[in-house]
Amino acid sequence: MKKDPLVTDTADQLYINGHIWTADASHPFVEALAVKGDRILAVGSHTDLNQFKNASTKVIDLKGKLMMPGFNDGHVHFLSGSLGLTVVDLVEAKTMQEAIQMIADYAKKHPELPWITGGGWQYSLFPGGLPTKQMLDSIIPDRPVYLKAYDGHSGWANSKALSIAGITKETTFKGFGELVKDKNGEPTGAFKESATGLVTRFVPGPNKAAKFNALLTGLKYAATLGITSIQNASGSREEYDLYDSLLRTDQLTVRTSIAFSAGRGLNEKDIIGWKSIRSKNKNPKWLKTTAVKFLLDGVIESHTAVMIDPYSDLLQLDSIYRGQYAIPIDQYEKWVNRLDQEGFQIYTHAIGDASVRSVLNAYEKAMTANGQQNKRHRIEHIEMTTTVDIERFNKLGVLPSMQPIHADPGTIDVWSKAVGEQRLPLSFPWASFLQNKTKLVFGSDWPACISLNPIRGIHNAVNRMTTDGKPVGGWIPTQKISLQDALYAYTAGAAYGSFDEQEKGQLKKGYLADFIVLSQDLFKIKPEDIYKTQVELTVVGGKKVYSTGLYE
Numbered sequence: 001m002k003k004d005p006l007v008t009d010t011a012d013q014l015y016i017n018g019h020i021w022t023a024d025a026s027h028p029f030v031e032a033l034a035v036k037g038d039r040i041l042a043v044g045s046h047t048d049l050n051q052f053k054n055a056s057t058k059v060i061d062l063k064g065k066l067m068m069p070g071f072n073d074g075h076v077h078f079l080s081g082s083l084g085l086t087v088v089d090l091v092e093a094k095t096m097q098e099a100i101q102m103i104a105d106y107a108k109k110h111p112e113l114p115w116i117t118g119g120g121w122q123y124s125l126f127p128g129g130l131p132t133k134q135m136l137d138s139i140i141p142d143r144p145v146y147l148k149a150y151d152g153h154s155g156w157a158n159s160k161a162l163s164i165a166g167i168t169k170e171t172t173f174k175g176f177g178e179l180v181k182d183k184n185g186e187p188t189g190a191f192k193e194s195a196t197g198l199v200t201r202f203v204p205g206p207n208k209a210a211k212f213n214a215l216l217t218g219l220k221y222a223a224t225l226g227i228t229s230i231q232n233a234s235g236s237r238e239e240y241d242l243y244d245s246l247l248r249t250d251q252l253t254v255r256t257s258i259a260f261s262a263g264r265g266l267n268e269k270d271i272i273g274w275k276s277i278r279s280k281n282k283n284p285k286w287l288k289t290t291a292v293k294f295l296l297d298g299v300i301e302s303h304t305a306v307m308i309d310p311y312s313d314l315l316q317l318d319s320i321y322r323g324q325y326a327i328p329i330d331q332y333e334k335w336v337n338r339l340d341q342e343g344f345q346i347y348t349h350a351i352g353d354a355s356v357r358s359v360l361n362a363y364e365k366a367m368t369a370n371g372q373q374n375k376r377h378r379i380e381h382i383e384m385t386t387t388v389d390i391e392r393f394n395k396l397g398v399l400p401s402m403q404p405i406h407a408d409p410g411t412i413d414v415w416s417k418a419v420g421e422q423r424l425p426l427s428f429p430w431a432s433f434l435q436n437k438t439k440l441v442f443g444s445d446w447p448a449c450i451s452l453n454p455i456r457g458i459h460n461a462v463n464r465m466t467t468d469g470k471p472v473g474g475w476i477p478t479q480k481i482s483l484q485d486a487l488y489a490y491t492a493g494a495a496y497g498s499f500d501e502q503e504k505g506q507l508k509k510g511y512l513a514d515f516i517v518l519s520q521d522l523f524k525i526k527p528e529d530i531y532k533t534q535v536e537l538t539v540v541g542g543k544k545v546y547s548t549g550l551y552e
């Protein structure tokens with residue numbers, strides 16, 4: 001094609017010969033993409049884009065591989081995940097014996113550590129769903145050990161840690177959660193929800209330098225997984241400052257947004273502080289803080305999520321038990337109204353169907369009082385809800401922020417028993433939301449999950465099967481979604497969830513040059529093989545942040 005005389009722009013890089021999925025419905029697939037600076041100059045056919053080439057343009061042959069927008073993790077706790085990369089990690093443990101061996105190995109490798117910490121254990125590893133102190137005492141009697149469950153909602157301590165924390169038969173806990181005791185009244189070493197604080201306040205925390213270095217490790221890891229944006233579902237001024245130092249020293253390689261954590265103790269001073277940080281968001285395409293996050297209930301596995309009807313596996317013991325709220329509803333509604341007034345986007349963790357309903361009620365009241373327009377308040381997780389409430393999401397413009405990796409059928413056993421047969425059809429109801437024309441925001445919830453890897457989440461969303469193909473046909477197959485819908489929720493949908501859809505999540509002229517190249521073409525392989533896909537190239541703002549060396 002002859003050079004268009006009006007085209008004065010030249011590309012810094014020209015990617016050719018690709019199968020490029022743009023997430024742009026008007027032309028979902030193209031073969032070439034041109035980059036100038038940190039933006040996309042054009043997408044189209046090789047011939048169309050040749051006009052942007054001159055002697056200094058670097059031409060990269062994609063060899064027919066799949067290129068797509070970089071992943072945007074819509075719900076992550078990136079600092080704690082990154083810190084987790086440096087402590088005991090039990091995520092890969094498949095049996096109790098394996099978990100115990102991993103802890104013993106780690107302790108042996110780190111004789112210098114006064115405390116053994118970390119986590120990632122699954123409830124299903126242990127008889128009855130919870131671990132005990134004796135399991136740890138047999139391998140580490142002389143140093144304190146404290147390990148979080150994979151979802152962060154429960155803890156596991158050895159006898160040494162209990163003794164440092166002064167926890168005995170006489171200790172009682174009143175509040176959200178439980179200090180688990182055996183039939184003789186002895187603490188078992190297991191803790192639920194806020195009761196974990198009985199031990200965690202004695203565990204020495206990492207200092208600022210350790211956090212900064214952990215984030216650098218985390219950013220490198222994210223790049224290998226093709227993650228180019230993250231939305232932190234928890235945060236503080238301290239965390240903001242850490243990311244800000246990364247940005248100022250040119251070391252931030254993942255675009256970051258932060259939701260400040262709000263709890264029972266929330267007060268007007270917090271809101272003033274958050275507003276002042278928000279007003280400092282000078283470079284929002286890299287770092288911004290526009291949201292506040294609440295936690296309204298717990299999780300289904302430990303019966304702390306709030307349900308409309310009682311827990312199925314507790315019916316014989318306590319027929320009316322439905323879970324517990326983390327904040328009294330009237331207080332929660334009051335703060336939702338205040339923050340909505342102040343223009344904050346609100347995230348609320350709600351897992352049980354009753355809790356999801358309470359959040360919708362609170363958002364609806366606030367928006368009725370303060371005005372409806374474009375608030376994009378979100379509900380995080382929504383593992384169970386009802387048909388009536390699914391319809392309200394679309395009506396109110398509330399976004400479901402969900403983590404398909406949580407519905408790993410390999411770990412869902414304890415969960416399914418608690419929910420019971422009758423409620424199962426609306427478990428993790430991604431397809432129902434899409435049928436109601438509601439945009440999905442996908443993320444990982446890392447480290448409260450088995451992996452940060454978006455590919456694993458997409459595998460679950462499409463198959464609802466484990467990586468070894470179980471159960472055949474998928475777990476509750478009516479809630480499976482298409483590959484394109486799953487990818488969309490992890491790119492353009494997630495960008496919408498942070499008000500960034502005008503410059504992120506699609507490969508389109510003028511958008512940020514954040515994209516990845518994958519080892520196999522997701523659109524051409526069997527869906528059961530999605531999990532085998534690896535990232536081969538990650539580019540953020542036109543700069544390569546990870547590469548296997550195939551596209552130099």
Ligand SMILES: [Zn+2]
Pocket residue numbers: 075076077233445448
């Ligand atoms: Zn979370």
